[in-house]
Amino acid sequence: MSARPDAGHIAYLAVNGAIITFLLAPIAIITVFALNPTPYISFPPVGISLRWFEKFFSSPEFMGALWLSLQVAVVVLVLSMVIGGLCALALARGNIPGSRVLTAFFMSPLMLPAILTGLALFQLYLLLDIGRPVWGLIMGHTLVAVPYVLRTTLAVLHNFDRRIEEAAAVHGASPARVFFEVTLPLIRPGVFAGGIFAFIVSFDQFPISLFLVMPQGETLPVVLFNYMKFDLDGAIAAASMVSILMAVSVVVILEKVIGLKSYVKL
Amino acid sequence: MDQSASSPASIGLDAVSKSYDGRVRAVDAVSLDVKPGEFFSLLGPSGCGKTTTLRMIAGFETVDTGRIRVGDRDVTDVPVHKRDMGMVFQSYALFPHRTVAENVAFGLRMRKVPKAEIEERVRAALALVALTGFEDRRPGQLSGGQQQRVALARAIVIRPPVLLCDEPLGALDRKLRQQMQFELKQLQKELGVTLVFVTHDQEEALAMSDRIAVMNAGRIEQIGTPTEIYDRPRTRFVADFIGEINLIERPGGKALAVRPEKIVLGAPGAVLDGTIDSASFLGGQTLYRVALSDGRQMLVKETNAGERPVRSVGDKVGLAWAAADGVELEA
């Protein structure tokens, strides 16, 4: 009998190992591809070179797209935190009739295939004859990013002890001060956690961008997709590596600067 | 201690009512007067309206009808943050993102007290609750008892004329609770603050209060000192809610109430006769259940004196009490 927990433990480790391998294997392959000097994936790798990174970083096309993607993602991050945070507060606190229906409504961009959202926005913009301005792209991204912030903020608000706000009020804080001194700092981990999702959703956004980008104003995923049709080489892998590192560093920076550790007991 | 600088205020509630759903009255025409510096408890089972009453005094809930007065000021329509009160919550409600010192300083900061003075007063308040040295900790790093002391310091540091406590000791274990009861009472005496204390624990209310209002179903059943409430309950509800009591039904729906410890056991042939059904040894006392000949049961508490042995089950006894110890209930 004493062998049983061991066998269970081994199975447990094996399953976890398999899951981690499954999650990380694509990244490992991308890494090999990015560092391999040949313009195709060869296994085993024939050497290590940074030529694809060089190509990526020296291409004005890629760099422009990377910059645009970053800037759009930052604006989307800010917008979706403000909109998502305020929506969550209104839905959780506002005593709004039908707030459940409204919550579902605000979450609905997640239910819809993003490609439809992209196409619909594209047609709307064309019908309104406003072209495809970058703010239109940002709006599209924000639309699908807000639900993430909404969800994480609602989760924090759900576990929020409102007595803490009452304690602030009774000891002399006006409603505005209660918000800034207590409510905001306490929901901040939720808002920022959602913000990280929003950033990544925007930075990696493809289906919506596909329709909404302007010629010469294409985001990185769109440029990569189109590049792949004509030149499938290691620059794609290098670009993917850079994207992954970018996303990871955003998470790390936000964690360090703002601190995602929740004060709220969840 | 200069915490006592502000003078305690009286509190008056005049026929205050509150309904959440427009039908059931959570608080039904409650009137009471709390004297300056008094330790006043609102006591009752959950749902009796005591917490709602406290929340209306604090300003978290609006009143439907009636007025609330603090000192000479009608605060009925004054928003929470302008009522100038201190409050301690059952869940402590400390600001988890701030240090102990910042928590305590909060009310002072809101009142725009100069920095140096804030520092001084926070130090004094923490000393008062024996938490010197904990200034830089976060609430999450403290025990429940310590957190409640911080909450207390945060409330008293502003020298409020009125301190409200919503079951502040409810989350603490029994031993800690008894100690905190004592400390809170001491502190209240020291500061001379008017304190309104909500509790469902009758022992706690009896031990700490100057006066108690016993509430039931949104109404006040009786207001009085602990002794009055205990010795001379006015209604069945109060008699039953506070401690153990024997009710002897009288014709006309009235009843006579006698506390178990007021009953003297003797030889059969007294006011009532019965047989001992069970005996529970409580240390200093023994609690007997006595079955009367007509089937009713009476509780009797007898102090254990060295020379008298504990009575045995099945012993025949007679029950008697002084006329003054029998309370005629009004309802």
Added chain:
Amino acid sequence: MTTIKPDRRSILKAGAAGAALAALGAPHIANAQAATLKITTWGGKWGEIMKGDLLPAFEREFKCTVSADQAFPFLPKLQASPRGNPIYDVLHANSNEQWKAVEFGIVEPKVDPKNVPNLKDVYPYAINDKIAGVSIFTSGIGLGYRTDKGLGKPTSWKDLADPKLAGQRGGYLIPVNSLGQAHLMMLGQIYGSGMQDLDAAYKALEALKPIKLFDFTGQMEKALLSAEVTMGVIHDSGVYRYEGTPEPVDFALPSEGVLALEQVLTVTPGSKVKELAYAYIDYMLRPDVQKKLAEAVWYSPSNTKVQLDAKYDAKLFNTPEKVARLIQPDWKWYNARKDAIDLRVTRILRG
């Protein structure tokens, strides 16, 4: 081109997010004065030449700006835009897509030689009734193969069925790739009664299994380079571009004929700058423009007057005799049956 540039520059300069937002709204009105020609074009090396050289020269000559969209998918975007104010003036696409566009009524089926004088110099295949619009270039679809695997140079489409190539041959996901679709029709031609003999084609396709399938020709290229595939269906330009590199790959023209993969331009009926659109097509047919692109990406030029350098002259389809080897699929016929074919081939290739 230059219409858009200020956009990006302003974004790049505006560091703060808010500033970026504010700056992005304006530029659309800013250049409304100069006529703008909206086109689609390819990326890659082709795109580099276009954006780096040919389009700026066109803008200078015709005093206009060109907005060139390289982001697929072109057809859905054009389809979703209002007919009276289409998102493109000139659509550059492969032949089969152009036929789809004609069917939707979102491009003009023919280009009038009156508007495009250079049409008088093109090979007939570029404007015949197998083509909607004008084909400015073509590639030849044949067999790409590795020279280091002991294979002889393939001579027939049938060589792809060699049992030795099991699992080593490459094809396409037919529903999404026009090379795959053209190859399917070719199978009908070789194993059956003609390009429209689908039953023979299905049978032949079945016999090619196991076969590696790709979405894009670029993937086929890399699969050949990495030896994942020993022989595969591919266009000549996808192999010739490694000419002069040590890569052991070559291209074979099957004796039964080479499938044409045309680069076709059409004009949208709702275009507000039609003259400019025709001028652009005419410009793309100029011998010097054709030469530049042909030699950059190994596409065979449509204009008979183009003089290619010897290296290109040897391989590209630039004489009446060589052009005669090109087989042009009937895309109108194919597109009309596409859904049924897609279903069938998906079943064949999955099973």
